[in-house]
Amino acid sequence: MIIFAGRSNVGKSTLIFQLTGKKVKRGKRPGVTRRPIEIEWRGKRVVDLPGFGFMSGLPKEVQERIKDEIVHFIEDNADRIELAVLVVDGKAAPEIIERWEKRGEIPIDVEFYQFLRELEIPTIVAVNKIDKVKNVGAVINFLAEKFGVPYGEVNETFVPISAKFGKNLDALKALMEKKRRKS
Numbered sequence: 001m002i003i004f005a006g007r008s009n010v011g012k013s014t015l016i017f018q019l020t021g022k023k024v025k026r027g028k029r030p031g032v033t034r035r036p037i038e039i040e041w042r043g044k045r046v047v048d049l050p051g052f053g054f055m056s057g058l059p060k061e062v063q064e065r066i067k068d069e070i071v072h073f074i075e076d077n078a079d080r081i082e083l084a085v086l087v088v089d090g091k092a093a094p095e096i097i098e099r100w101e102k103r104g105e106i107p108i109d110v111e112f113y114q115f116l117r118e119l120e121i122p123t124i125v126a127v128n129k130i131d132k133v134k135n136v137g138a139v140i141n142f143l144a145e146k147f148g149v150p151y152g153e154v155n156e157t158f159v160p161i162s163a164k165f166g167k168n169l170d171a172l173k174a175l176m177e178k179k180r181r182k183s
Ligand SMILES: Nc1nc2c(ncn2[C@@H]2O[C@H](COP(=O)(O)OP(=O)(O)OP(=O)(O)O)[C@@H](O)[C@H]2O)c(=O)[nH]1
Pocket: 006, 007, 008, 009, 010, 011, 012, 013, 014, 015, 026, 050, 051, 128, 129, 130, 131, 132, 161, 162, 163, 164, 165
């Protein structure tokens, strides 16, 4: 099983469509049915987890419930998950992370990455929307530091992509194949 996770609106559905040719789009009404969506792809299960973090119009309790469901889903399936792709918005993430830190909170992306690592699930961070980013290297260095990824592991953890424009998806696919847990 391969899981895709990330904050709401980072481009998960767009990316999964680009990689698999399958639509995983939910109805746009937030909070209604935001269960994990599973598709079959090359004999594997690919799961699009609901977006976590702040979504406008969603009460805090609903956001918390979604987060709990995601955590439970991952814990329940940890042995079967061969790879996690954490999608972040390369344009928005640095600012969001800094805002959370200023409030004294652990940014949700950081928490989530560390949660996956604790469960020893191989994890790739797809840094999406790089078409909107000027200095991609700086963003990746920033994220690596915040996520606690050692320098020597940066290249096998972060992949800059643009899902919308189909940019660098071959590199992502290659890394997915390399990193996934082979049983
Ligand atoms: N500029 C740019 N926009 C993108 C890119 N990828 C996705 N988007 C846009 O970002 C918005 C959100 O994309 P989705 O694929 O719906 O995001 P999602 O993460 O599945 O969102 P949720 O369903 O809320 O979890 C859409 O308007 C996409 O067109 C990208 O690489 N570059």
